[in-house]
Amino acid sequence: MEPDLILMFLTVALAHFLALLSPGPDFVLVVKSAIKNDRNKAVGVAAGISVANALYIALCLVGVGAILASSVTLMIALKIIGGLFLMFLAFQALRAKREDYVSLSIETDPGESTKASFLREFITGFMSGILNPKNLLFYLSLFTVVLTNDVSLSFKITLGIWMTLVVFFWDTAIIFLLSTNKIRNKFTKLSFYIDKVTGAILGMVGFTIVKSALSK
Numbered sequence: 259m260e261p262d263l264i265l266m267f268l269t270v271a272l273a274h275f276l277a278l279l280s281p282g283p284d285f286v287l288v289v290k291s292a293i294k295n296d297r298n299k300a301v302g303v304a305a306g307i308s309v310a311n312a313l314y315i316a317l318c319l320v321g322v323g324a325i326l327a328s329s330v331t332l333m334i335a336l337k338i339i340g341g342l343f344l345m346f347l348a349f350q351a352l353r354a355k356r357e358d359y360v361s362l363s364i365e366t367d368p369g370e371s372t373k374a375s376f377l378r379e380f381i382t383g384f385m386s387g388i389l390n391p392k393n394l395l396f397y398l399s400l401f402t403v404v405l406t407n408d409v410s411l412s413f414k415i416t417l418g419i420w421m422t423l424v425v426f427f428w429d430t431a432i433i434f435l436l437s438t439n440k441i442r443n444k445f446t447k448l449s450f451y452i453d454k455v456t457g458a459i460l461g462m463v464g465f466t467i468v469k470s471a472l473s474k
Contacts, residue, residue: 263413267420270400273344273463274421276456277396278428280351285432287386292433295374302376304429306383311425314387314394315418318401333402337471340399344464347396351457356450383429397421402467 284307291300387393401414435441 263409266409267413267417269463270417271420271424273400273460275424275428276459277347278425280347280453280456280460282392283390284383284386284429287383288429288432289436291374291379291382292436295379297433297437299374299376299379300433301430302379303383303386304426304433306380306385307387307429308422308426309380310384310387311393311397312418312422314397315401315421317394318397319414319418334471336398337402338468340395340402341464341467341469341471343395343399344460344467346464347392348457348459348461348464351453352461354450354453399464399467 288300288303288307291303294300
């Protein structure tokens with residue numbers, strides 16, 4: 259693989275992973291499932307979320323890619339929109355107050371009976387991921403960097419598969435790590451600072467994308 263492609267892959271992969279570190283609706287859902295169900299059932303949520311992400315990635319690679327390839331102006335416009343969206347996410351993270359993270363600390367009754375199954379948790383995770391428009395916009399903002407005629411389809415597919423697997427294994431890791439109240443509460447205390455750091459980095463990535471688009 260050429261050095262430029264390696265750098266592009268690492269840049270997009272890093273931005274994607276940093277976004278996963280920032281607690282959001284999917285994170286809360288994963289935590290809830292992890293503390294209410296056994297691990298085997300809770301993994302269904304991770305699988306559902308990753309499949310929803312895979313569908314959005316496919317849309318960005320196939321549908322949006324064909325449109326972008328035919329219009330340089332649209333490519334530049336979408337890069338600006340994508341970069342601004344990343345900057346908007348960064349703004350939201352940086353302006354959030356500490357009390358906004360209280361809801362991440364979820365207390366449940368240990369005696370609560372659960373009737374969940376892997377399939378039910380999968381559907382719940384899928385619906386959460388597919389009904390969150392931020393997922394589509396986020397992937398669109400990232401893939402505007404690589405959706406060009408100079409980048410091969412195999413490279414785009416490889417990147418898409420990588421991002422899908424990262425979503426699944428990250429959510430699965432959360433399920434295993436947050437199965438106990440002790441670990442979950444420690445992570446909750448750090449979530450405020452994690453969101454600030456990742457928000458700042460995403461903001462810089464977004465600014466770089468906008469600056470690059472405007473320079474053309």
